[in-house]
Amino acid sequence: MDFLTIIQVLDGTVRLAIPLLLACLAGLFSERAGIFDIGLEGKMLMAAFFSAAVAYTSGNAWVGLLAGIASSMVLSAVHGLASITFRGNQLISGVAINFLALGLTVLIAQDWFGQGGRTPSLSGAARFDSIDLPGAITRIRDMRDAGPLMQFYSELISGHSILVYLGFLTVPITWWVLFRTRFGLRLRAVGENPEAVDTAGVSVVGLRFAAVAICGLLCGIAGAYLSTAIQAGFTKGMTADRGYIALAALIFAKWRPWYALYACLLFGLFFAIDNRFQNITLLGFQLPVQFMQSLPYILTVVILAGFVGKAIPPRAGGEPYVKER
Amino acid sequence: MTFARSLLASAAATALMAGAALADPAIIFDLGGKFDKSFNESAFNGATKWAEETGGSFAEIEMQSEAQREQALRRLAEDGANPIVMTGFAFATVLGEVAPDYADTKFVIIDGVVDAPNVRSVVFKEQEGSYLVGMLAGMASESGTVSFVGGMDIPLIHKFACGYAQGVKAANPDATIIQNMTGTTPAAWNDPVKGSELTKAQISQGSDVVYAAAGGTGVGVLQTAADEGIFSIGVDSNQNHLHPGSVLTSMLKRVDVAVYNAFTAGADGIEPGIVALGLAEGGVDYAVDDNNAELITEEMMTAVDAAKEKIIAGEIEVHNYETDSTCPAM
Numbered sequence: 001m002d003f004l005t006i007i008q009v010l011d012g013t014v015r016l017a018i019p020l021l022l023a024c025l026a027g028l029f030s031e032r033a034g035i036f037d038i039g040l041e042g043k044m045l046m047a048a049f050f051s052a053a054v055a056y057t058s059g060n061a062w063v064g065l066l067a068g069i070a071s072s073m074v075l076s077a078v079h080g081l082a083s084i085t086f087r088g089n090q091l092i093s094g095v096a097i098n099f100l101a102l103g104l105t106v107l108i109a110q111d112w113f114g115q116g117g118r119t120p121s122l123s124g125a126a127r128f129d130s131i132d133l134p135g136a137i138t139r140i141r142d143m144r145d146a147g148p149l150m151q152f153y154s155e156l157i158s159g160h161s162i163l164v165y166l167g168f169l170t171v172p173i174t175w176w177v178l179f180r181t182r183f184g185l186r187l188r189a190v191g192e193n194p195e196a197v198d199t200a201g202v203s204v205v206g207l208r209f210a211a212v213a214i215c216g217l218l219c220g221i222a223g224a225y226l227s228t229a230i231q232a233g234f235t236k237g238m239t240a241d242r243g244y245i246a247l248a249a250l251i252f253a254k255w256r257p258w259y260a261l262y263a264c265l266l267f268g269l270f271f272a273i274d275n276r277f278q279n280i281t282l283l284g285f286q287l288p289v290q291f292m293q294s295l296p297y298i299l300t301v302v303i304l305a306g307f308v309g310k311a312i313p314p315r316a317g318g319e320p321y322v323k324e325r
Numbered sequence: 326m327t328f329a330r331s332l333l334a335s336a337a338a339t340a341l342m343a344g345a346a347l348a349d350p351a352i353i354f355d356l357g358g359k360f361d362k363s364f365n366e367s368a369f370n371g372a373t374k375w376a377e378e379t380g381g382s383f384a385e386i387e388m389q390s391e392a393q394r395e396q397a398l399r400r401l402a403e404d405g406a407n408p409i410v411m412t413g414f415a416f417a418t419v420l421g422e423v424a425p426d427y428a429d430t431k432f433v434i435i436d437g438v439v440d441a442p443n444v445r446s447v448v449f450k451e452q453e454g455s456y457l458v459g460m461l462a463g464m465a466s467e468s469g470t471v472s473f474v475g476g477m478d479i480p481l482i483h484k485f486a487c488g489y490a491q492g493v494k495a496a497n498p499d500a501t502i503i504q505n506m507t508g509t510t511p512a513a514w515n516d517p518v519k520g521s522e523l524t525k526a527q528i529s530q531g532s533d534v535v536y537a538a539a540g541g542t543g544v545g546v547l548q549t550a551a552d553e554g555i556f557s558i559g560v561d562s563n564q565n566h567l568h569p570g571s572v573l574t575s576m577l578k579r580v581d582v583a584v585y586n587a588f589t590a591g592a593d594g595i596e597p598g599i600v601a602l603g604l605a606e607g608g609v610d611y612a613v614d615d616n617n618a619e620l621i622t623e624e625m626m627t628a629v630d631a632a633k634e635k636i637i638a639g640e641i642e643v644h645n646y647e648t649d650s651t652c653p654a655m
Contacts, residue, residue, distance in 0.1 A: 008529045012522055116360025121548070121567070143529070231517050232548050235541055236358060240516050275505075275519065276526045289478060290509050 003148050007155045009272045014160065015230060017268025018167040019044070019222045019239075023246035024253065024260045025174050026218035032178065032255060033211030034191035034316040036090040039079055039097030040219055041243025047072040047223025049105040052119040052234035053112060055126040061228050064126065065163075068227075069220030075101065076216030084208045087320030098243075106236050117236040119227075128229040131165075133158035161229035163221060170218065174257040187211055191314035194321040204321045219243075248300060254311045266303075270296035350375075350588045351384040351406035353397055355413030357514040357540035359387050364540055364561040364580060368412045368435070371581030375588040383588065391511060394419040402427040407592040410584055412436065414481055415511070420444065431595045433587040435580055436481065438599055446599045447583045451481070452488030452643045453636050454576045454609030455536070457629050458558050459492020461574055461611065462534040463500050464625045465556055466493075472503040472532035474523050474546045476539035477513040480647050482506065485538040485560070485576075487652035488643055494654045495632065502655065503527050507542050517545025524549040534558065534573060547572060556620070559612075569616040577610045605637045 023040045030037040047068035055064025075097050082093040106117035113119055132138050136158035137146055143155060178184035190197045190207045198204050226242075227234045249267055253259035274292045352372050354365040372383055384406050386397045394416060401409050402423070408431040411420065417437035424432055424441040431443050438446040462471045471493055475482040486504050493500045505523045507513035520542035524535055528549075535550050536558040537543035543560060544567075550557035551568035559565065559575035566572075583602065587595060602608020611629065613621060635641040646652055 004529070008526070012526065016522065116358050118360060121544075144531075226518065230521060231545060233544075235515065235517055235544060237515060238517060240512065240518065272522070275522045289506055293509060 004143060004151050004155075005276075007151050009269070009276050011155045011159075012272035012275060013265060013268040014156070014164060015268075016271045017264045018164050019225055019242050020246045020249055020267055021261060021264040022167050022170065022218050022222035022225065023243055024249045024264050025170055025257065026215040026222070027247055027250045028174065028253075028255055028257065028260055029178075029187070029211045029218070030215040031250065031317055032191045032314055033187050033208050034194065034314055034319065034321070035079070035083055035208055035212055035215075036094065036318045037079065037212075037215060038091060038094035038244075038247060039075065039101075040215075040246055041239055041241065042094075042098035042101030043072040043075045043216060043219035044223040044226065044243050045098075045105055045237070045239045046075055046101040047220040048227035048238055049109060049119070049223075049234045051220075051224035052122060052227035053109065055228050056119050056122055056233070059124070059126050061122075061126055061128045064228050065128075065221070065224045068224040069217055072220035072223060073213055073216035076212045076219075080209050080212040083320060084205055084212070087322065090318055090320075102237065105234070109234065109236075119234040122228060122232040126228070127232050128161040128163055128225075130159045130161050161225070163225040163229050166221065167225070168261075171257050171261045178257065183210075188314075191316055194316050198321075198323065208321075251311050251313075252300070252304060252308060254308070255314065267296060267300075270299060348405060348407050348592065349381065349383055350591070351386070351401045351409045352584065353401070353409070353411040353416070354385065354387045355411070355415060356388050356391075356511045359385070361514075361541045361544075362562060362564060362567065363543060363559070364578070365412055367562045367578065367580040368410070368584045370562070371584030372410075372588060374581065375585050379589075381588075388413075391415075395423060398423045399426075402430045407431060408433055408587055408590075408595055410435065410587050412580065412584075414479065431592045431597075433583075433595060435583055442597055445587070445595050445597050447587075448599065448601050449578050449580075449608050450601055450603030450643075450645070451485050451538075451576070451578060451609060452491070452645050453604045454578065454611060455485045455488030455538075456492035456495070456636065456641075456643045457604075457611045457633060458536060458574055458576045459489040459494075460496040460629050460632055461492075461621065461625055462489070462536060462556070462558060463493040463496025464628065465573055465620070466497070466500065466534045468531050468533045469497060469499060470501040470503065470531035471534040472524075472527035472530075472536070473505070474520060474527070474535060474537045474539050474543070475504070475506040476508075476542055477511060478506040478509045480650065482538055483650075483652065484646040485536075487646040487655065489536050490652060490654035491643055492632075496628070501531070503530055503532055504655065507539055514540035514542060516542050517548070520545030521549040525553070528553050528555060536560070536576070538576075563612040563614065565612055565614050565616040570620070572617060573620050574617055575612040577612050579608050579610070582608070603636075604633055 027037055027040050050071035051064040051068030054067035055061050079093050082088040083090040109117045136154040194204045249263040252263040359365050359369050410433040412435045414437040416434055417439050420439045424444050433445045435447045473486045490502045507519055524546045534556040537546035538560045547557045547567055551571040556573040558573050561578045564575045
């Protein structure tokens with residue numbers, strides 16, 4: 001395996017890790033505030049559809065992104081209403097959101113575009129093109145002859161869509177917001193001990209709604225990335241369970257932003273390896289493609305069981321806050 | 326998730342049932358959806374053509390999950406639809422169980438084989454069409470490396486891959502062929518993101534022509550090929566128009582003709598048994614239209630048409646992967 005191959009696998013890792021990372025951080029905000037959210041998948045899917053649909057209609061990817069974020073935040077508001085205001089079961093509300101998104105996207109898409117639950121292909125300004133940093137090689141085919149440093153620069157650093165850079169930037173921002181601001185401290189407190197926050201005269205409901213809204217925002221970006229950056233259009237169920245993998249990554253990361261980055265990159269790496277090496281011959285024995293494709297999941301179980309130690313969720317997670325009994 | 330899908334689909338099915346008169350034909354689309362721009366869409370076009378020509382109507386159901394197959398079949402049969410056409414190899418097992426219960430209903434299965442007195446099985450010689458597009462790929466490739474993205478890892482898709490590989494080797498004996506499958510579950514027909522990633526991985530290994538036989542996943546493959554400036558080859562339906570100038574050709578599998586013929590023959594005219602449609606029967610072919618006329622040179626056309634004649638005449642035997650599960654050209 002040469003250097004370029006390694007770089008290309010890492011490049012694939014970045015592309016595949018970004019939607020996971022955004023969704024994972026979305027979940028992190030929500031769960032740190034004590035609202036479990038298994039509706040990440042549904043929000044991403046809804047955002048993927050609306051960003052593609054609006055980007056196609058308006059011809060502008062940024063307008064699409066905003067529409068995607070808005071649609072995802074509407075679902076967040078539904079989740080908030082059910083689980084914060086009406087104190088319903090957070091898991092059930094999340095499942096409902098996933099169902100709703102799966103059905104609604106196809107229904108609206110069919111009614112809107114009449115192409116069987118997909119949007120037309122996006123082109124030009126309706127899509128987030130990859131940004132080529134100055135001096136970078138753009139064609140994969142020319143890459144072979146370049147020097148290692150150039151390969152590293154052109155393949156791994158340059159040539160991603162702006163949402164990828166934005167995604168990475170979200171990690172330090174999340175860390176800063178959660179651990180260096182007053183809002184972050186209160187948000188974490190509300191997930192651990194809402195009574196204490198309430199006693200201090202801060203609105204538990206308000207904080208939790210804020211957290212859920214941030215969750216919607218990040219899921220919206222993740223969805224828009226799927227349908228307008230790495231793909232050019234929405235197809236039915238295109239999130240392909242990435243929201244659930246993000247949840248696994250969140251537990252894996254013990255609800256911490258930097259660990260979330262590492263966990264998502266690790267998952268991305270597994271998927272990239274599985275895409276690149278479908279049949280590896282090891283010691284004269286060919287590993288079947290089925291094995292390679294289940295490798296990410298096998299490794300997850302191994303790592304979770306062996307290396308992570310105990311993952312303790314926020315103490316008040318999953319429980320609606322009742323002021324007085 | 327499955328529950329919501331079934332709920333949605335059964336609601337859709339109920340709505341459709343209401344309009345279906347007795348003895349109307351019916352069609353069931355496999356996972357991947359009616360508008361996959363490929364296999365199912367081709368079937369839908371055949372059905373629509375029949376409806377437009379005869380003014381008749383037909384019932385349709387789109388599969389949303391594996392669990393619905395039997396339910397959908399029984400439902401249509403009990404509502405009196407006749408004949409019932411289904412697209413996809415995955416119906417074979419279910420149909421084997423359902424067909425004997427409705428002896429008066431004629432079933433047509435495309436891409437699968439079921440041995441029953443009221444079932445007609447239509448299979449295609451995909452290896453022959455794939456051989457032709459493989460030759461085009463071999464001639465169009467500058468790097469000498471071409472690739473294949475399959476949907477679900479099943480013998481049928483290997484049949485495409487194997488025919489393709491033989492065609493490539495016929496045009497360029499030194500060519501390298503990279504083959505990837507998207508997945509091992511039916512979800513592999515509907516993951517364009519993964520299709521893109523596989524294509525990128527193949528391009529980085531030197532491929533400059535990619536052939537997608539992957540249903541909805543193929544949309545991502547063709548998109549990436551267009552983005553990266555390499556050639557792609559579509560499948561089942563004519564996909565040349567999706568990215569003019571990038572889609573080299575499409576391997577046509579005339580599912581539309583099979584559906585049209587079944588609908589036209591009607592319940593009384595359908596002969597049970599197995600029909601294999603190849604180049605000779607016009608069941609498979611490669612597509613040339615305005616969108617790709619510039620990409621295919623005179624020379625390429627002559628070579629491919631010569632090979633086509635030879636296959637029809639039996640002078641070239643394209644190996645069928647399904648007979649022995651091996652591929653000599655891979």
